[in-house]
Amino acid sequence: MTYIKRILTITAAVSLACASTALAQQRDQIRIVGSSTVYPFATKVAEQFGRTTKYKTPVIESTGSGGGIKLFCAGVGVQHPDITNASRAIKASEVETCMRNGVRDITEVKIGYDGIVLANSKRAKRLTLTRKHIFLALAKEIPTANGKLQRNPYKTWRDVDRSLPAVKIEVLGPPPTSGTRDAFSELAMEGGCKQFGWIKALKKSDKKRYKAICHGIREDGAYVEAGENDNLIVQKLVANRNALGIFGFSFLDQNKDRIQGSAVDGVAPTFDNIAGQKYPVSRPLFFYVKKAHAKVIPGIAEYVRAFTNDKAWGNDGYLSDIGLIPLPRAERTRMRNEARSLANNVNR
Numbered sequence: 001m002t003y004i005k006r007i008l009t010i011t012a013a014v015s016l017a018c019a020s021t022a023l024a025q026q027r028d029q030i031r032i033v034g035s036s037t038v039y040p041f042a043t044k045v046a047e048q049f050g051r052t053t054k055y056k057t058p059v060i061e062s063t064g065s066g067g068g069i070k071l072f073c074a075g076v077g078v079q080h081p082d083i084t085n086a087s088r089a090i091k092a093s094e095v096e097t098c099m100r101n102g103v104r105d106i107t108e109v110k111i112g113y114d115g116i117v118l119a120n121s122k123r124a125k126r127l128t129l130t131r132k133h134i135f136l137a138l139a140k141e142i143p144t145a146n147g148k149l150q151r152n153p154y155k156t157w158r159d160v161d162r163s164l165p166a167v168k169i170e171v172l173g174p175p176p177t178s179g180t181r182d183a184f185s186e187l188a189m190e191g192g193c194k195q196f197g198w199i200k201a202l203k204k205s206d207k208k209r210y211k212a213i214c215h216g217i218r219e220d221g222a223y224v225e226a227g228e229n230d231n232l233i234v235q236k237l238v239a240n241r242n243a244l245g246i247f248g249f250s251f252l253d254q255n256k257d258r259i260q261g262s263a264v265d266g267v268a269p270t271f272d273n274i275a276g277q278k279y280p281v282s283r284p285l286f287f288y289v290k291k292a293h294a295k296v297i298p299g300i301a302e303y304v305r306a307f308t309n310d311k312a313w314g315n316d317g318y319l320s321d322i323g324l325i326p327l328p329r330a331e332r333t334r335m336r337n338e339a340r341s342l343a344n345n346v347n348r
Helices: 003-008 012-022 039-052 065-072 092-100 131-138 179-193 197-205 207-215 230-239 249-254 271-275 300-307 329-346
Strands: 031-034 083-086 106-121 141-143 149-151 171-173 223-225 244-248 259-261 282-290
Touching: 031 039, 031 065, 039 249, 039 300, 065 083, 065 092, 065 179, 065 282, 106 179, 106 230, 106 249, 106 271, 106 300, 106 329, 131 179, 171 179, 171 230, 179 207, 179 244, 179 282, 197 207, 230 244, 230 249, 230 259, 244 249, 249 259, 249 271, 282 300, 300 329
Parallel strands: 031 083, 171 223, 171 244
Antiparallel strands: 083 282, 106 244, 106 259, 106 282, 141 149
C-alpha cells in the first residue's frame, strides 16, 4: 500500500463524528469540482444518473485538478464539495491539508487512462515531435553545448529542429492549477529534459534544481496559459492554424473533424496506442470522495456505483465513446470493489 493510500484510509471514525455536526444542514444534490479532463466523463455519468435514479443530477464545476482538490480539502460541511475529479493522483501535501481541515477519510477511485495531446488545426501540417523537441520549444531555459543554461532563444519550430516547419512557436495550454499541466510537465517536458545527461544526473544530486530546469515553462509568449476550458482551446486552434494546444485525448477525439494530434516519439495519440501504453504522454485519471459526506448527502454511494458500472467505464461503455481509455479488466475489477466498499459502508 502506498504512503498516500495509507493516509487516505486512517481516522475514519473521527471524520464521521465531526461530520455529524458540520453536515446538520443537509444538501440534496451532489457537488463535484475538479479536473477539466475528467469533467466530460463525470458530466456524462451525472446526466445518466439524474435520468435513471431518484436523485438530482449532480452539479459539476470545472476548476482544474489543483483548484478542485483545494476546494475539496477546505473542510467538511455543505459549503464544501463532496467529490473532486483529478487528472493526477492527490499529493501527500494535499492529503495533509485535508487532514488539517478535518477531511480525514477519502476514497480514491481510478477511472481510466488518458493521453495528453499536442493538437493543431487540420488545415495545418500534422507535426511529428519528440519529447526532446517539446522540451526545447517550451522550456524557460535550455542547455548549451558547454553544459550551461541559457534563456530559451527559439522563436520557430524550425529553430528547434530543421525537420520541423518554420512556424512561430505558439502553444495554448493549461495553467499551473491543472492536473494536465502537472502531467505534461512530468511526462513530456521532463521526458525530453532528462535526455541531456548532465541534467539527468541532477535528479540524484540536486532534485530541486533538476525539477526547476525540467518543469520550467517559458513566459515570453510562446506558451499561452489558456485556462481550464479545453473547448475554448479547440476553438482557438481552429481560428489559428499555426497554434498548438495541449489537452486530454477526449477533446481530440470529440473534435477530430477539426483538429489533429501530433505524433510523439513516433507514436500517434490514438485510443489503441494509449490503451496499449505505447503513447509516451499518458496518465491515469481519478476522482476522490469525501466519506463523511457520503453518509449524509443523498446519492453519493449510488453515483459511485453508476460510474464504476461496466455500462459506463467498461471496454464497451458509454464513456469510451467520448474518449475515456478503460482500465485493464483486472484493475477495473479491483478498483470497482474498492470503490463500492464505500457504498456498502454507507448503507450499513
